[in-house]
Amino acid sequence: MDINMGNVLGLVFANMHDTTLGDMTKNRTMGSVMFGGRYRLIDFPLSNMVNSGICEVGVITKSNYQSLLDHLGSAREWDLARKKGGLYILPPFGNVESTLYRGRIEALYGAMSFIKHSRAKYVVLSDCDVITNIDYKPIIEKHVESGADITAVVHTGVYAAEDIKTSTVFNVDGEGRVSSVLIQPELSGTCTISLNMFVMSMEFLTDMIRDSIARGLVSFEKDILQSKCRDLKIKTYEYDNYFSKLTSPNSYMQANMELLNPVNARKLFVPKRSIYTKVSDNAPAKYDINCTVKNSLIADGCIIEGEVENSVLFRGVKVGKGAKVKNCILMQGTEVGSNAQLNNIITDKNVTVDSEHILTSSTEYPMYVAKGAKV
Structure with a gap:
């Protein structure tokens, strides 16, 4: 069957899992959290949709979305600056009856005027908590x-309790149909977890939104997937390619560090299926003649005079003479003074670490330094 992808609408939820990343989302949406040296988390679902042929995408926001707006701009980088279709930012209170949403259904209801005006036959829903390169x-x-009512993208694997407690778990029969749903359960082992990507028809989506709002239902996971799994035909699509699911600051750290392995990087950044992001005209990275860099991602605009090992440095980071940076994620504009030492640290944008200072933490609980802080 050959599907016309021009008849598919993409909806991306920018705020749906903000609490999982702690202080990193204190002043920004999850979608605008930086990743991998140059990207934002929203770049992945947007790029996946564009690469799949979806040319009409709505980004549903809730709060703290100024940095997201700055990043997306005209959407030219994703080829979504179009006269027909293109990218639409959907803030809360999209209609006079909507409120600041408490769940996915209320978020969709707030975007109902946009959804109703789309001529698409099918809809793809995606969050920003899964980093992957997927063809929809x-x-x-x-x-x-x-003939499913809902198709959920899932992965079956062995998971620790920390990963499962923030996930939706499906029990699936032999035909791939969901028989029961567990929401944020306390268990570990082999599970089929949701990757928070769903496909449904436009007719089903609009009927579900209207019916749910009329009944006071707000949660897609609890009120639809869990409560109606026996009434609806909910099928799963097993996804076996490379992905990282962000469930905590530690998982964010590990997802970045996995890119230091070229095998993982090649699985995520696939030829002819690029991950697009906002273009920034920075000078190339500058390396001092006496510096040392091992197994690290160094973005353009960085100035490296000290030692960097097993780390991810975003644009414009400066590492002074004699400084040692190991197992760290340093976001845009971070400056590390001479002879300072950092180990297992995540710094937000424009952080300054003075000379001679030492910051260290464990690999299980990396220290996070807030945006604009001076240490």
Whole structure:
């Protein structure tokens, strides 16, 4: 079956998992959190949709979305600056009856005027908590062939309790149909977890929103997936390619560090399926003749005079003479003074670490330094 991807609407939720990353989302949405040296988390679902042929995308926001607006701009980098279709920012209070949403259904209801004006036949919903390079076309084709009401993208694997307690877990029968749903359970081991990507028809989506709002239902996971899994035909699509699911600051740290392995980087950054982001005209990174850099991602605009090992440095980071940076994520504009030492540290934008200072923490609980802080 050949699906016309021009008949598919993409909806991205920028704020849905803000609490999982702690202080990193204190002043920004999850979608605008930086990742991998140059990207934002929203770059991945947006790029996946564009690469799949989806040319109409709405980004549903809730709060703290100024940095997200600055990043997306005209959406030219994602080829979504179009006369027909393109990118739409959907802030809260999208209609006079909507409120600051408490769940996914209320968020969709707030965007109802946008959704109703779309001519799409199918809808792809995605959050910003999964980092992957996925093609939505075969998922939509399987959804149509199966006659499902909802198709959920899932992965079956062995998970620790920390990862499962922030996830939705599906019990699936032999035909791939969901028989029961567990929401943020306290368990560990082999589970089928939701990757928070869903496919459904436009007709089903709009009917579900209207019916749920009329009944006072706000949570898609609890009130639809869990409560109605026996009434609805909810099918799963097993996804086995590379991905990272962000469930905590530690998982964010590990997801960045995994990119230091070229095997993982090649799985995420696939030829002909680029991950797009805002273009910044910075000078190339500058390396002092006496500096040392090992197994690290160094973005453009960085100035390295000291030692950097097993770290991810974003644009414009400066590491002074004699400074040692190991197992760290240093976001844009961070400055590390001469002879300072950092180990297992995450710094936000424009952090300054003075000369001779030492910051260290454990790999399980990396220290986070807030935006603009001076240490």
